[in-house]
Amino acid sequence: MKKQRRRVGNIYEIDLGDDTHVYAREATFSSTAIYDSRTTLDLTIDEVVRLPVLFFVVVMKFAIHDSIWKIVGNRCLADAPLPEVPPKGIKDPRDREYFGFIFITDRYAMRRAKK
Numbered sequence: 001m002k003k004q005r006r007r008v009g010n011i012y013e014i015d016l017g018d019d020t021h022v023y024a025r026e027a028t029f030s031s032t033a034i035y036d037s038r039t040t041l042d043l044t045i046d047e048v049v050r051l052p053v054l055f056f057v058v059v060m061k062f063a064i065h066d067s068i069w070k071i072v073g074n075r076c077l078a079d080a081p082l083p084e085v086p087p088k089g090i091k092d093p094r095d096r097e098y099f100g101f102i103f104i105t106d107r108y109a110m111r112r113a114k115k
Contacts, residue, residue, distance in 0.1 A: 024057075034053065
């Protein structure tokens with residue numbers, strides 16, 4: 001099976017294991033929006049992007065590449081915007097004196113600030 005490629009705007013169907021699924025959308029390369037969409041029905045892309053966003057999560061790439069989350073479409077963020085993605089902070093385990101913030105709107109940006 002060909003590996004799926006991760007792209008901003010991808011819309012995923014996530015099987016919940018009880019004959020229901022939810023939809024999610026790649027907001028940035030480090031954040032995915034989970035829609036309020038638990039259903040047994042197959043929704044169209046237009047229906048999905050009109051749903052409210054419940055929360056954002058960080059997803060390991062193997063969930064996408066190994067087709068655990070199935071890509072069902074893609075919708076450009078400019079055409080159907082998401083709410084602003086909240087910044088996430090991560091503690092640098094190698095340094096007890098600093099707390100690093102990773103801003104998910106910029107894949108590689110990191111700012112270190114004292115506690």
